[in-house]
Amino acid sequence: MVYDDQNIFAKIIRGQIPCEKLFENEYVLAFMDIMPQVDGHCLVVPKRTSTGLLDADPDVFSPLFAAVQRLGKATQSAFDADGVTIMQFNGAAAGQTVFHLHVHVMPRHSGVPLKTHSGTMEDIEIIKKNADLIRKALAMQEG
Numbered sequence: 001m002v003y004d005d006q007n008i009f010a011k012i013i014r015g016q017i018p019c020e021k022l023f024e025n026e027y028v029l030a031f032m033d034i035m036p037q038v039d040g041h042c043l044v045v046p047k048r049t050s051t052g053l054l055d056a057d058p059d060v061f062s063p064l065f066a067a068v069q070r071l072g073k074a075t076q077s078a079f080d081a082d083g084v085t086i087m088q089f090n091g092a093a094a095g096q097t098v099f100h101l102h103v104h105v106m107p108r109h110s111g112v113p114l115k116t117h118s119g120t121m122e123d124i125e126i127i128k129k130n131a132d133l134i135r136k137a138l139a140m141q142e143g
């Protein structure tokens with residue numbers, strides 16, 4: 001599959017469309033998912049382009065998964081979660097809807113199921129409130 005640089009995450013990385021940013025470094029950008037499957041559902045994308053994991057340069061995995069781990073800990077702490085689901089899809093048949101490599105990070109509570117994937121757009125005020133909780137937890141990690 002050919003990478004399309006007009007995909008939504010490429011536009012977010014270039015700053016052409018807004019996102020609720022959690023953190024950013026030279027290699028990755030982390031931001032809130034606009035159709036969260038749980039409160040605190042967020043995404044990490046590498047800045048280097050690939051449609052998914054299978055066509056990615058393995059060099060991206062180290063900074064990508066370092067960021068996933070950091071965000072996993074921050075979301076677990078921010079939401080007092082019992083666990084954290086990490087998800088990643090490759091190809092439409094596997095459930096992928098945006099064709100720029102990304103990893104989902106979702107804090108989980110026992111007995112609370114995930115909502116539908118790419119289901120319902122969340123109220124922006126709720127997304128901002130949840131992002132604030134995660135940013136505070138990230139700041140505590142650095143503290």
Ligand code: 5GP
Nearest residue numbers: 008019032033034035089095096097098118
């Ligand atoms: P995929 O199905 O490709 O693994 O996941 C794409 C994710 O991106 C979905 O969870 C969906 O809710 C989210 N998403 C789709 N469009 C946008 C957008 O414009 N902004 C943000 N922040 N998330 C998006």
